[in-house]
Amino acid sequence: MNALEQAQDILAAWVQAWHTPEDNRFDAQVAPADLISTVQALDDHGWGYLVAITGLDHGAEAGEMEVLYHFCRGAAVLTLRVAIARGQAAVPSVCAIIPYASVFERELAEMLGVEVYGTPDPSRLFLPDDWPEAVYPLRKDAELD
Amino acid sequence: MSKEQFTIPIGPQHPALKEPGHFTLTVDGEVVTGASVRLGYAHRGIEKAVESRNWVQDLYLLERICGICSHIHATAYCLGVEKLAGVTAPPRAQAIRVLVAELERIHSHLLWLGVAAHQAGFDTLFMYSWRDRETVMEVLEQLTGNRVNYSANLLGGVKFDVDTRVLETILSGLDFLETRTHHYLDIVSGDRIFLQRTRGIGMMTSEQAERLGVTGPTARASGVRRDIRVDAPYAAYDRYPIQVVVETTGDLEARFIVRLKELLETYHLIRTLLDGLPEGDLKTRMPRRIAAGETISRVEAPRGELFYFIKSDGGDQPARIKVRTPTLSNMASVTQLAVGHQLADMPMLLTGIDPCFSCNDRLTTVQTSGESETWTWEKLRQYGIASYRERG
Structure with missing residues (x-):
């Protein structure tokens, strides 16, 4: 069993959908409420390390944002994708x-x-x-001088 | 613990490190009891700026995230965008990318050796190592036309070839640097006064290194066998494998030894590479618009793992680029390791991770309670040297 299959096994209880965007990569859709359980499960099994957290703003029209937690183990990259509403963006x-x-x-x-x-x-x-309050520069509609 | 606790703010101006960062240290007497960091003094908003420039313009912008490891940023970006476009750069171009990346590692590690020696008050070592560094700087200039920001990469390949004249300069330069690196290895593991500043200082076990998320030579000096060049080979590293250098003592001395031994590995790799440089084109055609998708590009910068997340929505500009530099990952270890150490050890502790603030910024406001004094980095460095001199 390779590293990504192991991760799939560990996280089976919480993941809503799996995607394989590239070789050596797995994207796992996780509900915000399940984030802590999934990260805890990875940690309990000693699966990889958190390399980065990426925030993605899909814009005002879509009304959605995503927070990506990238875990690496050797060449394998597992990304936990947490979708959140743009109006109540919280994880x-x-x-x-x-x-x-x-x-x-x-x-x-x-x-x-x-x-x-x-x-x-x-x-x-x-x-x-x-820096002014409530101005978030990496949001797509941020108005910067 | 006594009731008297002082907060010592250091920075953000650091004349010795030439880069800005701000540390707030809480001390009880001479012993550090807490540390926090604030960055951002060299933040230029590059992640935002790339979203309003095209794929080619972004290459030049991202290469300027760091003045020391510029090439590795450009390489991570190019490899990522090429993957999204379904394009692979020719083998000769990939080999030249590796060549420049390894020459850049030599320049970066020797630069660090000098800075670290200076922080310890060993200015002779500082000056010799920087004199020797000129050898690789001249090679880079002859090869690329530039001492920094080499601009070697193109989307789809590289801009220049390696001719016979440069080849000879590189090989003779490597012979000289190899002799010097062996000499420096003897010094950092044998000089009694220098070892006072490094042996047993800033100890980090492999468990701690994992918990603190450190990367690169800092992690490898604590027994963590992790190197992207081997774990997930990119560009031409599958053709030119390296031996991962690991030390297990986890102190500052180990961080010196790991970086110096890595230099020896790098010399070996470059010779092998130049010996069997593949023939062929230097570039391949790239589309102006990049197919929609997301990709992740990971490379081993001189300071550790550099991570790029690149998202395209099919246009001629990226939708999002996220850059996670190794210094940001290593910074947590400094604030954690500081606790329990002597104030005089702080300059060496920070230097031990080989921090690169411009990479990072893309970290502190001081709470001054009661009477406080702002120390400059130079003052703390002098304090560290004087403190160890008094102890003899």
């Missing part, structure tokens, strides 16, 4: 399981306006102190 923090995710979550919050509830340090990481 739970994974820092209780993966403490170093803090910097990734701070970036996600300030750049895309996704609330990461339970994150240990909600302060800004990159944006300056005088």
